[in-house]
Amino acid sequence: MSVSQLVRRLNAEEEGFNSALDQLLAWEEEQEEGVLATVKQVITDVRKRGDEALLEYTNRFDRQSLCSADQLVLDAAAIDAAAARIPQEQYRALELSAERVRAYHEHQRTESWRYTEADGTVLGQKVTALDRVGLYVPGGKAAYPSSVLMAAIPAKVAGVPEVVMVSPTPDGRVNDVVLAAAKVAGVDKVICIGGAQAVAALAYGTKTVPAVDKIVGPGNIYVATAKREVFGVVDIDMIAGPSEILVVCDGHTDPDWIAMDLFSQAEHDELAQAILISSDAAFLAEVEASIAKLLPTLDRSDVAAQSLRDRGALIQVADLEQAMHLVNRIAPEHLELSVEDPEAWLGQIRHAGAIFMGRHSSEALGDYCAGPNHVLPTSGTARFSSPLGVYDYVKRSSIIFCSEQGASDLGKIASTLARSESLEAHARSAEYRIKE
Template sequence: MTVSTAIARLNAADPDFARHLDHLLSWESVSDDAVNQRVLDIIKAVRERGDAALVEFTQRFDGVEAKGIEDLILGRERLELALTRITEAQRQALETAAHRVRSYHERQKQDSWQYTEADGTVLGQKVTPLDRAGLYVPGGKASYPSSVLMNAIPAKVAGVSEVVMVVPTPRGEINELVLAAACIAGVDRVFTLGGAQAVAALAYGTESVPQVDKIVGPGNIYVATAKRHVFGQVGIDMIAGPSEILVVCDGQTDPDWIAMDLFSQAEHDEDAQAILVSPDAAFLDRVAASIGKLLPTMERADIIEKSINGRGALIQVRDMQQAMDVANRIAPEHLELSVADPQAWLPHIRHAGAIFMGRHTSEALGDYCAGPNHVLPTSGTARFSSPLGVYDFQKRSSIIFCSEQAASELGRTASVLARGESLTAHARSAEYRILTENKGN
């Protein structure tokens, strides 16, 4: 059975193309007043009542019969048990993915450095891992073991001493794959908490949940809103919007492959965005036909159809150079260069979270096991943001050591600039170190 879809068709040659593209890309993740107030109330309760508030909210929102906070803590032995409860194929897949993610992120580690100037001044940078990181993982029937690997492994590679994971278990549903992934990734402590209350607990600490330095991981609107409110108290990774894929194709890839690549993001949720850009109008027609042919075969056909029809597009461009211009304008989370020579076009790409090179490199490989992180900037933020990585779990401290001679020379410069800003104490602090002609006589 073939169905017709209403996916938008745009042409970059149209005079109002820019306006239509802006409308297509527009997305605001806005918490309404009710959500915002509810999150603030939850954060306040957790700060004031600690564990008791966590137990109360878990009972109310997740339907979990917890008598005390001890019922919401999973020990290391429980994570190890999960490894025995998944299939051998699942365990091998998790271990393969974890190995590849770890190997890739090992290359991101930054080291401290120093250099000495001729007058003895030493300048440098000291790189230090965070003490403790918090990882939020969606729970229940949703299974995101890949997110556990992508968030926990870079933290561990960075040298974070303790990774604390929170994962809700609505109605007591525990996902063994998620716990197994936590075991393999080296997560240190797990609390079966979710929602804004879990974020508040990580940010401020309770009697049982330790306060962390940074919170990472995806969540619903309550989690995202809570992360916004606790930012500053702790660091956060990002406030992620819906998933996105942009495929740039020269018209020579199997249209069924491209349609399924678009589906791979559209199936996340109705607000996900899947866009194809090509200079070949006939190819766009073939992909549209593939979408109609393949959509009825998908388990999440309803979600895909709403995503494709609501926020998807097939865009015709003049040539491949214009395709690059459109790609940079969109600054997508995931960019597939499904072309004959992707390396030739790579220098033209300035803005993208992750770039998938060639016809055989599907975005799905990056989601699970290629190695690079799948936590990526969305909603055009790839213009100024990067994928989650080891560097997100490391701090940099500047190092400055001045010899007596250097302090004297730099002091003269600092004095002039400080007095120009009318900051006399700054100036005099520097001037005290300026050597005089007769010093030591």
């Protein structure tokens, strides 16, 4: 395969670049005909028939023959047994990763606060953890134990009393590493269900599945559609798009390193996006050569090749200043600043899910064990959203405790504003507390 077939080349200085970049970045989730109707039917069925519907869907879609909804729940002994079956080195890696993720997220804890005004009025904010959250974990080949750690540990740091994990087990096969991750992360309950029916059960509750306040975790088109449908009944984390990486390099990093960093996202799936930006044309050519050399060595070379061919790019810019403008325009999920002095450019970055600074900070470390969360905004949503964190598992209540004098002084303001809105009861309620 020739280099020119592997990944496109773009130049920010050439005519037509902006439209070419817009086309490259464009992505809309596939909406297969009938998916929404199917999901709505499943949700309605689970709401009406509860465990009976869950059992039927699980037996049908996961090719099982369970007789009771109790069989959907894994007890502690089964989880312990799964954890014991994996290599000790793997279990220890989960523990080490969990320690780092927990330590990082401890810094995100937000405490309640209040202050007292001169007249004795107290104002403040009460921070309270959600009562229960649901964690959706895909089954089969798409199972990622690292995502269990990233979703469950911040919830526990936030103080959530109960984390319920749902994950399908096609043909009755459990994923031992995923269950080991659930044990390490402190998941409280594991239920072997998946698909839209699992989302519906978490949102509305059944005899076996407790209703939750928030659902987090990725899934297929049916899961994503179901999450959209139940939003409002419960909160959701996000509707995640394909994985993304944007590397900005000054031309002085080993081109093999950069090629492999691009592969680290391209191997996820064919829709993943990997982009390199550099002002050094010769370096871009070196990375092209590294891609051609290293791609055949990957187990998932076919997936990575299609990702690079369809959605990847090597972009030449005039200078790093122009590169920073493109970074903010793209608003990537993962950004690597593989440059000599990343601190000098950090201040110019306004939109990015996670920023990896320097030549040695590979995105792969962030996926597993650096500490920050790897559940990140995709498809340009880093313009307005943030990584999953402790703050996603708490809610805030305002505190207003008026003194007698405070109620009198504020009552005059409230009365005036309420009457300007023709809301008499509001005004009179405030006026009753005005001191003569």
